[in-house]
Amino acid sequence: MRKNHVDQSLREHLRETFATYIKSKNMRQTPERFAILDKALEQKVHFDIDELYKDIEGEYHVSRSTVYNTIELLCECNILRKHYLNETQAVYELAEDKHLHLICLQCGAVKEVDGSVVSEYLSGLKFRGFHTTFSSVNIYGLCSACSRKPRKTQKPKT
Amino acid sequence: MRKNHVDQSLREHLRETFATYIKSKNMRQTPERFAILDKALEQKVHFDIDELYKDIEGEYHVSRSTVYNTIELLCECNILRKHYLNETQAVYELAEDKHLHLICLQCGAVKEVDGSVVSEYLSGLKFRGFHTTFSSVNIYGLCSACSRKPRKTQKPKT
DNA sequence: GTAATTGCAAACGCTTTGCAGCGCC
DNA sequence: GGCGCTGCAAAGCGTTTGCAATTAC
Numbered sequence: 001m002r003k004n005h006v007d008q009s010l011r012e013h014l015r016e017t018f019a020t021y022i023k024s025k026n027m028r029q030t031p032e033r034f035a036i037l038d039k040a041l042e043q044k045v046h047f048d049i050d051e052l053y054k055d056i057e058g059e060y061h062v063s064r065s066t067v068y069n070t071i072e073l074l075c076e077c078n079i080l081r082k083h084y085l086n087e088t089q090a091v092y093e094l095a096e097d098k099h100l101h102l103i104c105l106q107c108g109a110v111k112e113v114d115g116s117v118v119s120e121y122l123s124g125l126k127f128r129g130f131h132t133t134f135s136s137v138n139i140y141g142l143c144s145a146c147s148r149k150p151r152k153t154q155k156p157k158t
Numbered sequence: 159m160r161k162n163h164v165d166q167s168l169r170e171h172l173r174e175t176f177a178t179y180i181k182s183k184n185m186r187q188t189p190e191r192f193a194i195l196d197k198a199l200e201q202k203v204h205f206d207i208d209e210l211y212k213d214i215e216g217e218y219h220v221s222r223s224t225v226y227n228t229i230e231l232l233c234e235c236n237i238l239r240k241h242y243l244n245e246t247q248a249v250y251e252l253a254e255d256k257h258l259h260l261i262c263l264q265c266g267a268v269k270e271v272d273g274s275v276v277s278e279y280l281s282g283l284k285f286r287g288f289h290t291t292f293s294s295v296n297i298y299g300l301c302s303a304c305s306r307k308p309r310k311t312q313k314p315k316t
Numbered sequence: 317g318t319a320a321t322t323g324c325a326a327a328c329g330c331t332t333t334g335c336a337g338c339g340c341c
Numbered sequence: 342g343g344c345g346c347t348g349c350a351a352a353g354c355g356t357t358t359g360c361a362a363t364t365a366c
Contacts, residue, residue: 026320027320027321028319028320028321028364028365028366029365029366030320030321030322030364030365032321032322033321048355049355049356050355061323062322062323063322063323063324064323064324064356065321065322065323065324065356065357065358066321066322066323068356068357069321069322084242084243084244084245085242086242087242087247087248087330087331088354088355089245089354089355089356090245090355090356102285102288104288105291111288113285118280118283121279122276122295122297125276125297127260127271127297129301129302130260130262130269130297130299130300130301130302131299131300131305132297132298132299133263133298133299133300134297134298134299135295135296135297135298136295136296136297136298137280137293137294137295137296138293138294138295138296139280139283139285139288139290139292139293139294140290140291140292140293140294141288141289141290141291141292142288142289142291143287143288144287144288147289184345185345185346186339186340186341186344186345186346187340187341188339188340188345188346188347189340190346190347191346206330207330207331208330219347219348220347220348221347221348221349222331222348222349223331223332223333223347223348223349224346224347224348226331226332227346227347245355245356246329246330246356247329247330247331248330248331
């Protein structure tokens with residue numbers, strides 16, 4: 001499973017960013033919040049709340065509500081981004097990453113490919129009355145496995 | 159509310175497409191299925207299952223299950239497309255339409271803008287081991303209303 | 317000390333499912 | 342006439358909410 005490659009200095013930088021954001025909103029720096037940030041940086045490129053929760057469970061005592069709550073904070077301060085790739089649940093990724101999502105219409109598999117060129121192209125677009133923060137590109141079609149056997153319904157594999 | 163402009167000839171063409179698809183799968187041409195197609199063509203650019211259901215309710219006796227079922231068929235045969243713009247529910251639009259979604263991070267409002275240039279650019283991209291059907295671009299940021307009062311939480315509209 | 321935060325469990329809302337009866341082919 | 346489709350109601354499941362207990366500041 002592809003993982004994020006977050007080195008020590010980026011990790012510290014993000015922790016600092018988060019701490020600053022929390023303070024700026026007069027909120028509290030609880031151990032749960034920093035534990036969740038740490039775990040979020042260790043997830044694979046895409047992860048959902050449940051994956052993070054299962055991962056953190058053994059190590060700390062943290063409830064699902066707190067995970068939801070904290071992940072939202074991490075999105076607000078631009079450390080994570082939330083994507084809706086299918087209807088079952090939202091997935092999150094590091095805001096640093098710039099990739100496109102190739103989504104199989106047949107089996108639901110999501111693959112990430114480098115999207116730095118496309119991101120640059122899109123960031124050049126301006127829209128009246130709208131201030132862009134970031135953009136997200138989803139490309140739908142058939143993955144190689146489903147192209148080979150187009151009639152079969154297959155299980156999603158992330 | 160912006161509506162789709164589906165003229166008589168397009169309507170008939172899509173009805174034919176749907177009928178052909180249904181026959182090709184050895185399924186039945188029920189009145190419910192065609193009623194739902196008709197109503198889908200009358201919706202605004204984006205609509206969700208509930209909007210279509212509420213709209214069709216007075217005129218025909220059709221259950222929610224049938225609406226879900228039929229809308230999925232319409233996606234399979236490329237008349238509609240399903241988008242996940244937020245976590246509460248999927249929205250649908252005519253596959254013919256090519257537009258980008260401007261999504262406000264603050265209030266959740268979704269605005270459609272012409273995306274034919276971007277669509278053309280993206281359709282030029284090829285990916286190893288992936289056969290593209292269509293692509294979807296979501297641009298996140300702040301709408302003009304929320305830019306003016308960036309601290310307020312507002313109700314989604316659309 | 318005290319107000320924000322947490323954990324728990326219940327509530328919520330969209331979607332899916334099971335099944336008896338209906339109706340298209 | 343048989344089998345697929347429909348409608349209904351219940352179940353499913355990710356997410357949100359309410360509240361008492363905890364804890365950061």
